[in-house]
Amino acid sequence: NAGVTQTPKFQVLKTGQSMTLQCAQDMNHEYMSWYRQDPGMGLRLIHYSVGAGITDQGEVPNGYNVSRSTTEDFPLRLLSAAPSQTSVYFCASSYGGLGSYEQYFGPGTRLTVT
Amino acid sequence: KNEVEQSPQNLTAQEGEFITINCSYSVGISALHWLQQHPGGGIVSLFMLSSGKKKHGRLIATINIQEKHSSLHITASHPRDSAVYICAVRNYGGSQGNLIFGKGTKLSVKP
Numbered sequence: 001n002a003g004v005t006q007t008p009k010f011q012v013l014k015t016g017q018s019m020t021l022q023c024a025q026d027m028n029h030e031y032m033s034w035y036r037q038d039p040g041m042g043l044r045l046i047h048y049s050v051g052a053g054i055t056d057q058g059e060v061p062n063g064y065n066v067s068r069s070t071t072e073d074f075p076l077r078l079l080s081a082a083p084s085q086t087s088v089y090f091c092a093s094s095y096g097g098l099g100s101y102e103q104y105f106g107p108g109t110r111l112t113v114t
Numbered sequence: 115k116n117e118v119e120q121s122p123q124n125l126t127a128q129e130g131e132f133i134t135i136n137c138s139y140s141v142g143i144s145a146l147h148w149l150q151q152h153p154g155g156g157i158v159s160l161f162m163l164s165s166g167k168k169k170h171g172r173l174i175a176t177i178n179i180q181e182k183h184s185s186l187h188i189t190a191s192h193p194r195d196s197a198v199y200i201c202a203v204r205n206y207g208g209s210q211g212n213l214i215f216g217k218g219t220k221l222s223v224k225p
Binding site for chain 2: 040041042043044045088090092100101102103104105107108110
């Protein structure tokens with residue numbers, strides 16, 4: 001199993017550009033989530049999904065959209081990039097409800113917005 | 115006040131030392147996670163526990179629900195244990211998406 005994969009690993013955007021961070025898992029997990037990690041702060045939840053077709057907002061959803069058309073894929077879209085979105089982004093999946101089962105993380109995407 | 119506090123923030127140890135990292139939380143929880151973030155950035159799950167103690171190799175995690183406290187111990191530490199260790203809790207009142215993360219403890223083990 002590849003586990004949780006993320007692409008790209010690194011990305012530089014200009015303010016106002018849009019892009020999609022890709023996340024895929026091959027473990028047939030129902031639960032998937034996106035986090036951002038900033039210096040001096042804990043991981044913060046952006047959006048999550050409890051199954052195909054079902055998504056919900058986390059702690060810091062503004063400026064991001066998600067969709068879940070298949071169990072495997074959970075892309076994160078930045079609608080109009082801002083410097084405040086410079087961060088490292090992690091996708092994670094789990095067999096069951098977030099926090100109640102082991103979390104599997106992707107390798108992360110380092111995003112810089114200039 | 116942060117809901118999940120870790121101590122120490124930074125820890126330097128000599129190879130072979132016994133290491134303890136602490137996590138205190140202020141909410142009622144249904145589960146607590148210990149995660150390891152390697153210098154390259156990847157995050158792996160070490161333990162998930164809701165009571166008692168778990169052991170995996172040289173790593174031991176304990177939790178005291180009444181005192182709202184968990185510890186991660188590393189016996190016979192090795193330079194490859196150098197990483198950031200993150201505590202996260204799933205609180206009772208949280209939504210499906212609610213994991214609360216600590217800021218992490220950066221461990222450096224010197225040979």
